[in-house]
Amino acid sequence: MLDIALPIAFTLVSFALALSLLRLIIGPDLPDRILALDTLYINSIALLILLGLYLGSALYFEAALLIAVMGFVGTVALSKYLLRGDIME
């Protein structure tokens, strides 16, 4: 089952990755781009988990976990900048 599911999942997530990048490039506005970066983070998490499944290894889990907790902070900081300019006040 996985033999069939994984290639499909890889293809779809790669496609999502490409689309997120496209959104980041065409924008047109800053919030679009920030959201695109955030989506890229989420795509990467999916990609890492898939890689773990594919290789049958748990080693990639921490990287995914880290993107999940840390990527959010990047988005928060960028959004705060749009909102107030001063991200720490």
Added chain:
Amino acid sequence: MSLLAFNLPIVALLPFAGAALAAWASKINRVASAWTAAAITILALAFLAPSMHLPFQGETLVQSWAWMPAIGLDFAFRLDGLALLFALLILVIGLLIIIYARYYLSNKDSMGRFYAYMMMFMGSMLGIVLSENLIQLVVFWELTSLSSFLLISYWQHRKDARHGARMALAITGAGGLALLGGVLILGNIVGSYNLTDVLAAGDMIRAHELYVPILVLILLGVFTKSAQFPFHFWLPHAMAAPTPVSAYLHSATMVKAGIFLLARFFPALSGTPEWMWLVGGAGLITFMIGAYTALFKHDLKGLLAYSTISHLGLITLLFGFGTQLAAVAALFHIINHATFKASLFMVAGIIDHETGSRDMRKLSGLMKYMPHTAILAMVAAAAMAGVPLLNGFLSKEMFFEQAVFAAETNAWAWLLPVLVTIAAIFSVAYSLRFIHDVFFGGEPKDLPKTPHEPPRFMKIPVDLLVVICLAVGIIPMFTVAPILAVAAAGTLQGVPPEYSLSIWHGFNLPLMMSILALILGVGVYFIRHKLFAIHAKLFERLDARVVYHAILNNTLAFALKITRGFDKGSLQNAAVWIIGASVIAGAIGFMSSSASLFGSREMLPVDPVTLVAAVALMIATVMTVVWHAQRLVSLITLGVIGLVIALGFVKFSAPDLALTQLSVEIVTIVLLLLALYFLPQKTPKEIGRFRIGRDAVIALLSGIGATLLTLAVLTRDFAPISEYFLENSVPGGGGTNVVNVILVDFRGIDTLGEIVVLALAGLGIYAMLQGMKLPAPNKDIYGRFWDTDNHPVIMQTLTRLLLPLMLLVAVFIFLRGHNLPGGGFIAGLIAAVAIIVQYLSNGIAWTGERLKTDMHWVIGFGLLIGTGTGIVSMMIGFPFLTSSFTYITWPVVGKFEVASAIAFDIGVFLVVVGATVLSLVQLGRLSNASHAPHQNSIPAKKQEAK
């Protein structure tokens, strides 16, 4: 272990501890720091006392510990007669100065700082005279330059003090560099840096072809330190220091360090024509210039400064004669000069203190107001002039005798006694001026204060020194003879020659020279006003400072010219030089080699996902360049690049690097956003097509170069050292995560160095931004006012929830670090980000109120734990930072490995958290209240969510 096995390093290092103690004591009570300094000095004397008898028995005490055997650096101390004499001078006169300074310093001066510097200087001097290892001696030598800089610039608010200190540091520092060079060559040809070996190898050194370079380099050190011509000019400017400092530095210590070195190397370097001409020549010129100039100085301290230069010249000249008897005379004069010059400086200080002036044109008739001080001054000045029955007379007689003796050696040398007599005449004249101008002649006019006697304890040190002048002068055999004999034996490293210390040697040529000098000296004094006029006409404009500044300015201008040639203040320009040079150097390297560029390894197959990621990386990179003028947008594309690189690390089996890259990525985004707020939102347009074209070509070339280089490495099979680490990770470090084991165990000391740098960087950012407030824009790039909602509720709620989760992740990553990807550094970054995000979404005030931990302490504890683990392994007999580990079985967890490296990793963790949070929050504070609510907007919806 008896005290004799380790007391010398204690004597030398105790004052350094005393410096900290004295500084601390001044917080309790001003005067307490003086007594602390005095107590430490007495304690150092007490530690020296048990070994004092050894030099008298003809023994040399050496205490040595291996330090860095590979470069010949031992931690080694030595006590022979010469070292004993100097150590006693430094400690005893130091003690007197400490007592004197207690009354000299005014209420406005910081006593703690003064005594801390003073003790540091005393320790450095003791280190020089007690060192057995030459490199160690040079280290202490440099420390005297540094601590004397602090002492001379003690009154930091005075421009002349700062200038004088800087000049002294530049001259003596340069000399110290030359000395280091000389010592390195010397140690190299002898094969040992230990004085015992060097002193025994005199014949070999003198016959060696490198003898002259060694001699010149070491003499440069000596002459700069001891203010010998042509480096004498820094000394008068150092008089801007408080008088106790001058009294200490210019009588018994600083300038005597050079003389000490002459005595120290006397058996190894003296006895050649080069020695005689260089040392003797410099000594003679200094002796004469100093004596002559001293007469024309109207400032009391200026007179004493040039007199010091002159007497140092005299001592140097004696060493230059190169005979054993001359060396004995030199040592004798060192003792005598230290006593009378220290007392004269202190008298000058008293006069300055009690009258408010040091100008001899204003001072007069003080005999009536301060008779006690006047008598002390008269005795000390008479000793300086060489009046019979005083100590200065005896050593001057010996000096004349040596000059006469040397006169017989060649046809022109008869000039020598004539020249030294002329210098002696001026010595008498300026000594007389010191007394007559100040204490006699009518009533003083327009002095800032009405003169009176100083406090009793200010005079006691002078009393003591003057009594010594008299005692040595009248009954030398019963006072100075034993210590002089033992110092002579230590200097010559053998039995000293026969010499007589009696005050009457019969009616001979030296006595005639003395009498002539005394009579003519008085004569010169009485025609001084005519001489002043002539001097003013001829020499007033001569100033060595002009030459010094010319050299200094030209050197600086030259250096600046070269720097400006490359660095035009533009980052692009600097990058062009650096990258261009690397490209050219790399290209030359590859072209000149015949080996094929690529190796024989096969390329890995490309899978579609990697291809997509690689294309994404390329697109993001190109877009960063295209959008570089819009800074925020290019920051977002930079985020994409960082993310894809982290994925690449995962893909190519470097999960540790991936975790680090991800954490650093986020911290970088926060840091750049903090900075971006204060910067222009757009980069100005580049000027000129040529520059854009040039930069594009260089960028392409360096990109191609880096690609080729990477390919060249990756297509080759090579055996890196990682094999070793892979094999030894579990048996040696007890962990299966090789990266972490390398960081905390195999290369632990590197990591320790790195966290120290990180800690310093964090503290540095904190200190530099302290109290700084920068103006910030109140509109965004589109010209809209910022939103008034400081901290949106949704964001607050979410991030508060996130804190425990993130900390849990940090703990998890930390604990598994030793065996699986993770570790203190990554965990530290995660924890730091967890805290930072609270500051982001809740504000500095809100978070600061709840997180009361001072990040300074976190950094401090981190370093303490890190270093502590290392020291513990040292104490149980292993090299620094050796990790030990054991396995324990926990109830639920099962077999668990406990390594001491985990403690070290905690240190790393704490420093990373502390430094990151400290510096980022400090950056955040820059804009505190920077944009107040603007008028057109709705008032802030809510202030602070509680």
